[in-house]
Amino acid sequence: MTMVQLPDEDHEPLRGGSPQAPERARNVTRGFLSVLTPEDDSEANAVLLVVSELVTNAVRHAGGVTGFELKAGPGTVTVSVADASPTPPRPRRTDVREPGGFGWYLVRDLSADVQVRSSPNGKTVTAVLPLTH
Numbered sequence: 001m002t003m004v005q006l007p008d009e010d011h012e013p014l015r016g017g018s019p020q021a022p023e024r025a026r027n028v029t030r031g032f033l034s035v036l037t038p039e040d041d042s043e044a045n046a047v048l049l050v051v052s053e054l055v056t057n058a059v060r061h062a063g064g065v066t067g068f069e070l071k072a073g074p075g076t077v078t079v080s081v082a083d084a085s086p087t088p089p090r091p092r093r094t095d096v097r098e099p100g101g102f103g104w105y106l107v108r109d110l111s112a113d114v115q116v117r118s119s120p121n122g123k124t125v126t127a128v129l130p131l132t133h
Contacts, residue, residue: 017064025055025068029079032070036077036133043131046110047077050127053103057125058083066122076112077131082124088116089125 018024029051038044051070058065063084071078089104108114111127 017059019059021059021065022052022055025051025065025081028068029070032072033077033131036072036131039132043129047079047129047131050107050110050129051079051081053107054079054081054125054127057089057103061085061089062087062122067124072131072133075130075132076128078126078128080124080126082122084122086118086120086123088118088123 026048029048033044033047055065055068058081065081066084067080067082069078069080071080091104107125107127111129113128115126117124117126
């Protein structure tokens with residue numbers, strides 16, 4: 001199993017509410033995926049999109065990122081993003097003519113499984129995506 005877990009001292013800019021956190025998370029994910037050498041670009045792009053959405057949601061709606069982890073298993077990648085809010089994500093009613101509000105739908109649609117674990121100090125959203133590698 002291949003895993004990336006960000007130590008506090010090395011990836012401080014990814015933690016918290018920095019607007020650059022989604023970009024930095026995508027960069028870490030690209031490096032992770034390059035080691036796995038995925039066979040299907042669309043699956044790799046789905047992983048990048050889910051990372052971007054989960055980190056963006058943590059920054060915009062949940063007090064910032066408190067943890068980020070990527071794990072590769074047989075035919076899968078698991079993305080975990082922890083944040084400072086115990087409130088679980090929920091779909092928003094969206095107007096298709098307005099930007100935003102589609103991220104949670106995308107995460108659930110692209111993932112084989114999505115779990116949310118809440119605690120008094122926040123929550124962790126874990127998404128398992130198919131990735132042939």
